[in-house]
């Protein structure tokens with residue numbers, strides 16, 4: 001049986017307890033001869049602090065914490081979940097998927113569980129797929145999660161990247177519903193740009209070949225991001241028959257406050273309609289949007305009935321957006 005809509009019924013998130021302010025990170029890097037400053041980081045990115053997971057904490061551990069909070073908020077038992085999708089580029093293992101490991105930790109069985117690899121667009125891709133599967137009648141209650149431990153793939157000798165990222169997880173429960181719900185989705189990729197944001201290392205014959213650390217051409221990513229975010233915002237609004245004026249909250253991928261300001265300006269949205277967590281979380285890749293969504297729900301910014309535009313962009317190059325009613 002086809003379902004009319006898929007609707008978010010609960011949100012949850014998790015940040016590892018170890019919090020580093022810019023000052024903490026700047027002094028740690030200085031001890032290794034790497035020069036940066038709070039001023040540079042704040043001015044160029046808007047980031048003031050980030051959380052790093054301690055050794056031993058994995059993406060599935062953080063996903064579990066976020067999922068349990070989302071299930072509690074939705075009033076759904078883990079056993080009712082028939083689909084788990086985890087957006088992550090920092091999985092626990094090469095395989096099996098972080099989603100199946102999470103399913104084991106939740107103590108459930110039988111529903112589909114898999115990961116989506118779309119880097120910082122991972123949650124937008126995961127939500128798009130879950131929406132489609134629920135509408136098709138293939139699932140009825142989904143956990144859609146972004147969870148990342150980017151601290152594990154950062155090169156702390158490269159100041160152009162190591163100050164930007166953080167760890168964390170965000171989750172939503174998405175349920176079949178007669179009421180909206182997700183209104184429209186829009187996802188894209190351009191494989192010409194694999195080199196501008198990548199971790200080239202890979203497992204081969206018992207060894208890692210190539211650098212297993214993040215490399216980014218920040219300026220190239222910045223320029224592409226600003227263009228595609230505007231494009232996908234207009235596309236998803238048009239698909240839903242809505243306009244900028246219908247948006248209560250823009251929840252963009254939290255990479256750089258300047259990219260978010262540019263997106264808002266192009267959509268003629270004031271910054272007080274933009275959810276901002278990049279200052280406290282840094283860039284948590286696939287986790288950034290569900291982390292920001294949960295923060296905004298729990299702070300009372302996002303209320304039932306609000307229309308939200310979620311937007312992601314990242315390595316691949318990938319990008320996309322989801323327009324939804326809470």
Ligand code: UT7
Pocket residue numbers: 035036037040041044045120159160161163217218219221222225255256259283285313314315
């Ligand atoms: O999550 C996926 C999506 N990712 C993104 O959206 C990231 C997009 N890119 C960006 O956010 C920005 O390009 C960055 C924040 C990465 C860099 O900002 P920028 O304004 O593009 O700076 P830049 O790369 O042009 O570097 C400006 C200067 C350079 O020095 P010179 O060549 O002008 O002397 C850099 O060497 O800043 C220097 N610099 C630093 N200085 C102090 C680069 N990193 C640092 C640092 N501390 N950490």
